[in-house]
Amino acid sequence: AQSVTQLDSQVPVFEEAPVELRCNYSSSVSVYLFWYVQYPNQGLQLLLKYLSGSTLVKGINGFEAEFNKSQTSFHLRKPSVHISDTAEYFCAVSDSNYGGSQGNLIFGKGTKLSVKP
Amino acid sequence: DTGVSQDPRHKITKRGQNVTFRCDPISEHNRLYWYRQTLGQGPEFLTYFQNEAQLEKSRLLSDRFSAERPKGSFSTLEIQRTEQGDSAMYLCASSLVRQGRWYTQYFGPGTRLTVL
Numbered sequence: 001a002q003s004v005t006q007l008d009s010q011v012p013v014f015e016e017a018p019v020e021l022r023c024n025y026s027s028s029v030s031v032y033l034f035w036y037v038q039y040p041n042q043g044l045q046l047l048l049k050y051l052s053g054s055t056l057v058k059g060i061n062g063f064e065a066e067f068n069k070s071q072t073s074f075h076l077r078k079p080s081v082h083i084s085d086t087a088e089y090f091c092a093v094s095d096s097n098y099g100g101s102q103g104n105l106i107f108g109k110g111t112k113l114s115v116k117p
Numbered sequence: 118d119t120g121v122s123q124d125p126r127h128k129i130t131k132r133g134q135n136v137t138f139r140c141d142p143i144s145e146h147n148r149l150y151w152y153r154q155t156l157g158q159g160p161e162f163l164t165y166f167q168n169e170a171q172l173e174k175s176r177l178l179s180d181r182f183s184a185e186r187p188k189g190s191f192s193t194l195e196i197q198r199t200e201q202g203d204s205a206m207y208l209c210a211s212s213l214v215r216q217g218r219w220y221t222q223y224f225g226p227g228t229r230l231t232v233l
Contacts, residue, residue, distance in 0.1 A: 004159075034221075036224070041229075042226055042227075043121075043123075043208055043224040043225050043226040043227045044160070044208065044210075044224040045224070046221055046222075046223070049221060090159050090160070092159075103148070103165075103212070103214065103222075104150060104162040104165055104173070105150075105152075105160070105162065105210075105222060106162070107159030107160050107161070108159050109157070109158055109159050110157075110158070110159050
């Protein structure tokens with residue numbers, strides 16, 4: 001079975017400061033990894049994804065994440081945050097083995113990023 | 118690309134009533150998922166369809182829940198005899214699966230259900 005742990009439920013940060021949102025996963029099979037963002041009362045928007053290839057993945061809005069297989073981590077980073085980045089961020093994992101999985105996403109509990117002026 | 122749409126966006130109902138939600142996926146997407154998100158939690162998988170076939174149901178999907186995708190396009194999720202514990206955001210997502218490859222899931226805005 002797969003699981004995702006987001007270590008911080010809330011992360012307050014000042015505008016223009018760097019931020020890192022942590023995500024660790026456990027899985028007995030190879031995985032695809034995703035970060036989604038959710039603004040209040042809205043659905044989920046894909047920020048970035050790791051399917052294969054380069055372990056450093058760049059996404060929208062200046063975010064990037066690094067896949068670390070040995071540490072089973074996929075931390076999300078942004079060098080300088082804006083007020084508009086205030087939202088909840090979800091890390092998710094999906095089994096990459098098409099033959100053995102439905103492809104449904106397993107989500108972490110989310111991290112609320114609060115950017116203060 | 119009009120994205121995934123869901124209707125209604127909000128539903129308030131009394132305990133014991135039946136409710137039905139609709140999801141319209143991105144038009145060329147052959148896979149459709151339903152998730153439930155309760156307060157303070159991440160979304161949890163409920164069920165998914167490949168075209169019109171329902172291929173997997175989570176243990177979270179009790180007998181009071183039923184989902185359909187009759188023509189492989191839009192889908193409905195019905196909850197019978199609602200309970201207060203059913204209060205949640207119900208999210209729909211769609212993706213394209215082709216030749217054994219996964220593609221990104223795109224989510225709709227969700228239907229927020231409140232059971233009084």
